[in-house]
Amino acid sequence: MRTRVAIIGAGPAGLMLAHLLHAQGIDVVVLERQTPDHVQGRIRAGVLERVTVDIMTRLGLDDRMRAEGLVEEGFCLADGERLIRIDIAELTGQTVMVYGQTEIQRDLVEAAQVRGLDVRWQIDDIALHALDSDTPWLTCREGEIDWHITADFIIGCDGFHGVSRRAVPASAAQIHERVYPFAWLGILADVPPCHHELIYANHSRGFALASLRSPTRSRYYIDVPTDTQLADWPEQRLWDELAMRLGPTVAARITQGPALEISLAPLRSFVFEPMRHGRLLLCGDAAHIVPPTGAKGLNLAASDVHYAAQALTSWYAHNDNDGIAHYAGKALARVWQAQRFSWSLTRLVHRFPEDGRFERAMQLAEFNHIAGSRAAQMAIAENYVGLPV
Numbered sequence: 001m002r003t004r005v006a007i008i009g010a011g012p013a014g015l016m017l018a019h020l021l022h023a024q025g026i027d028v029v030v031l032e033r034q035t036p037d038h039v040q041g042r043i044r045a046g047v048l049e050r051v052t053v054d055i056m057t058r059l060g061l062d063d064r065m066r067a068e069g070l071v072e073e074g075f076c077l078a079d080g081e082r083l084i085r086i087d088i089a090e091l092t093g094q095t096v097m098v099y100g101q102t103e104i105q106r107d108l109v110e111a112a113q114v115r116g117l118d119v120r121w122q123i124d125d126i127a128l129h130a131l132d133s134d135t136p137w138l139t140c141r142e143g144e145i146d147w148h149i150t151a152d153f154i155i156g157c158d159g160f161h162g163v164s165r166r167a168v169p170a171s172a173a174q175i176h177e178r179v180y181p182f183a184w185l186g187i188l189a190d191v192p193p194c195h196h197e198l199i200y201a202n203h204s205r206g207f208a209l210a211s212l213r214s215p216t217r218s219r220y221y222i223d224v225p226t227d228t229q230l231a232d233w234p235e236q237r238l239w240d241e242l243a244m245r246l247g248p249t250v251a252a253r254i255t256q257g258p259a260l261e262i263s264l265a266p267l268r269s270f271v272f273e274p275m276r277h278g279r280l281l282l283c284g285d286a287a288h289i290v291p292p293t294g295a296k297g298l299n300l301a302a303s304d305v306h307y308a309a310q311a312l313t314s315w316y317a318h319n320d321n322d323g324i325a326h327y328a329g330k331a332l333a334r335v336w337q338a339q340r341f342s343w344s345l346t347r348l349v350h351r352f353p354e355d356g357r358f359e360r361a362m363q364l365a366e367f368n369h370i371a372g373s374r375a376a377q378m379a380i381a382e383n384y385v386g387l388p389v
Helices: 012-023 036-040 050-058 063-068 088-092 101-115 235-246 297-318 322-349 357-372 374-385
Strands: 005-008 028-031 070-072 075-079 082-086 096-098 118-120 123-129 137-142 145-150 153-156 174-189 199-203 206-214 217-224 259-273 280-282
Touching (some): 005 012, 012 050, 012 101, 036 101, 050 101, 063 101, 075 357, 082 374, 088 374, 096 206, 174 206, 199 235, 199 322, 217 235, 235 259, 322 357, 322 374, 357 374
Parallel strands (some): 005 153, 028 118
Antiparallel strands (some): 070 096, 137 145, 174 217, 174 259
16 A cells, blocks of 8 residues: 555544645555544543644644534632632633543544545554655554555654654654653543633542533543542542532532542653654644643644644745754753643642652742743643644
8 A cells, every 4th residue: 555644643632733734735654553433432631722723724624623512711720719810811812711631532543534544443553664765664464464654754643652752763852851750630521610620620639630521511620649549549538539629619619419430540741752754744642741730632743733833834836845854843842841840730730749848848848939920821821722833
């Protein structure tokens, strides 16, 4: 098989890129190891920056997002009894959109079927070859059929555990990583949110987050030790802990209900360099992971896709190699800014096991600074809505 661009991974990043290239008349094939139901069933974050909203709009896939999504003009930081509201709309003139990643995935998959994109599911044994040549190729298995696919470019959108990143020689790679000493224990329930905006809370018992997916669906998190077992947290214990950490004012507005999902997710910061090796470009979680505190994971994948689509379109339309040559630099500059913000917000709202009285005093000083400084709130708001691409 011959194609111009082979994309590995049919999550939001891979399908966004496939749609953008298909709209420019660029041949593309998408290969995904899992089933459509498995990919669709991964319940992830859903706070969308402008870059993500703009891509869905460019693709003509924004109708349901605008009808069902929630426009958020701010969020809150909580420390004890105090709620500090960050008015991102007033501070930046921008907003974010609350619209679940599962819904974006659904919109992208349904449109791919209608528009005739070549998306292949349950593809096994993917291996990448000759990435330094002008004609890289990959091998894979689709059922009983072995495929040899030659392409101009291979794009790795296959996540942290995918094969694409591992195809880069170790001698050419550099890894930056911080593994955090806690995980997020989350509960999703069809209950009205306790607040119309997200609340990030720092409590003596630990971190808590109150978030929402819709006017009738809520998502809550607490941080727990990394060796925590889900069996140790029955639903009522989790609801009770959330109420304590979010404080009595917020707790009075929490509606409890049966869990649709209870999940446990470890936290890490991870950056892989380079994001391009020869004719392989990496996008999204294949190249970087951010802690979910700043809601940057999906949005960073979207900015990678934005840069990759620009580079590939320029290559085919104008035989211009500059976009390909500078892809990694552009993408990584934004990645590191998002890592910095995610790290700083994580540090502010979590209590690390090694922290003592000094670290706690620094947190309190930072909360006081934010509460009393428009400039501090502006810096947080600019990063929260997303830096320009």
